[in-house]
Amino acid sequence: MPLTATLPTRASIVEVGPRDGLQNEPGRISLDDKVDLINALANAGVQRIEAGAFVNPTWVPQMADSGDAFAAITRKPGVSYSALTPNIKGFDRALAAGADEVAIFAAASEAFSQKNLNCDINTSLERFAEVVAAANANNIPVRGYISCVLGCPYSGKVEPQTCLSIARELLAMGCYEVSLGDTIGVGTAADTQRLLACLLNDIPVEQLAVHMHDTYGQALSNILAALQMGVHVIDSSVAGLGGCPYAQGATGNVATEDVIYLLDGLGIDHGINLHQLMAAGQRICDRLGKRNNSKVTQAHSARTQKIL
Numbered sequence: 001m002p003l004t005a006t007l008p009t010r011a012s013i014v015e016v017g018p019r020d021g022l023q024n025e026p027g028r029i030s031l032d033d034k035v036d037l038i039n040a041l042a043n044a045g046v047q048r049i050e051a052g053a054f055v056n057p058t059w060v061p062q063m064a065d066s067g068d069a070f071a072a073i074t075r076k077p078g079v080s081y082s083a084l085t086p087n088i089k090g091f092d093r094a095l096a097a098g099a100d101e102v103a104i105f106a107a108a109s110e111a112f113s114q115k116n117l118n119c120d121i122n123t124s125l126e127r128f129a130e131v132v133a134a135a136n137a138n139n140i141p142v143r144g145y146i147s148c149v150l151g152c153p154y155s156g157k158v159e160p161q162t163c164l165s166i167a168r169e170l171l172a173m174g175c176y177e178v179s180l181g182d183t184i185g186v187g188t189a190a191d192t193q194r195l196l197a198c199l200l201n202d203i204p205v206e207q208l209a210v211h212m213h214d215t216y217g218q219a220l221s222n223i224l225a226a227l228q229m230g231v232h233v234i235d236s237s238v239a240g241l242g243g244c245p246y247a248q249g250a251t252g253n254v255a256t257e258d259v260i261y262l263l264d265g266l267g268i269d270h271g272i273n274l275h276q277l278m279a280a281g282q283r284i285c286d287r288l289g290k291r292n293n294s295k296v297t298q299a300h301s302a303r304t305q306k307i308l
């Protein structure tokens with residue numbers, strides 16, 4: 001059977017570069033650069049953009065100006081601009097900023113929960129339930145994340161069953177979708193299949209997304225494994241920006257440009273203009289003075305000696 005026969009015909013990208021990407025940048029990022037990146041992503045056709053995080057600013061200083069970023073972007077009709085909200089204080093800030101959607105983020109390991117949220121998993125879920133109730137009251141959709149689904153930087157192996165029970169709780173409290181994060185990019189396609197096989201016993205595929213970091217170079221094969229199992233919402237970060245401040249050595253998410261190239265090759269619709277996306281990714285890398293981690297952009301610029 002041809003590979004494409006088993007795949008979805010359309011996929012949706014959740015662009016996390018302005019949040020997951022920039023949160024890990026060591027240097028200062030100007031508000032103008034952030035806003036320019038978010039606008040450029042929307043203009044390239046990205047319809048779901050995680051534009052900031054209303055977390056404790058002493059924990060993640062790069063996200064401290066998220067309210068200013070939301071105020072300064074040019075909102076494109078049809079685009080959802082979302083933000084991370086770890087607690088009710090974060091939700092109130094997101095609401096005031098006009099976020100279209102918020103995201104709560106649990107971990108599949110106690111050790112990571114403590115490092116990332118300063119509390120255990122149960123306490124984090126109690127806080128999230130408050131956020132979801134407030135979001136429901138304001139008609140704001142809530143996305144749930146689970147970090148460390150394929151391994152934890154502090155405690156190692158994570159069982160699919162643990163992820164399933166947290167996913168069930170996030171959905172039961174009112175999340176419309178759960179994004180499965182391989183936060184440290186250690187999983188392989190076989191691990192991804194095992195995890196999804198467990199979750200799909202109980203959760204409709206429409207409620208799952210994958211969020212693959214590329215530390216071990218496995219992200220695209222993990223995404224292909226997920227597509228083969230019907231998952232069609234994929235988180236990615238332009239130019240492969242990022243990492244996780246609480247997972248030392250973890251590199252960025254899979255580059256959005258590389259996911260788009262894969263989807264194009266598989267004949268899966270996505271609605272994003274690859275050239276505009278590459279230009280947006282290169283511009284933020286130039287401004288940050290860092291290497292572009294998109295293999296597609298690297299190949300393209302080696303061939304043409306320029307972007308665009």
Ligand SMILES: CC(C)(COP(=O)([O-])OP(=O)([O-])OC[C@H]1O[C@@H](n2cnc3c(N)ncnc32)[C@H](O)[C@@H]1OP(=O)([O-])[O-])[C@@H](O)C(=O)NCCC(=O)NCCSC(=O)C[C@@](C)(O)CC(=O)[O-]
Nearest residue numbers: 054055056059086089090105116117118145147148181183
């Ligand atoms: C959960 C907390 C807030 C607990 O942080 P805490 O320090 O335990 O909070 P607290 O309740 O004890 O409050 C301490 C101070 O922080 C303030 N505060 C408290 N909350 C907020 C807020 N929302 N916004 C602004 N200020 C806040 C609060 O008002 C107080 O201020 P003070 O009285 O001292 O002046 C903290 O641990 C935190 O912000 N964690 C988030 C860390 C983070 O952003 N990590 C990266 C994102 S997760 C990730 O990258 C994984 C993901 C999603 O991408 C998926 C994947 O890759 O797998």
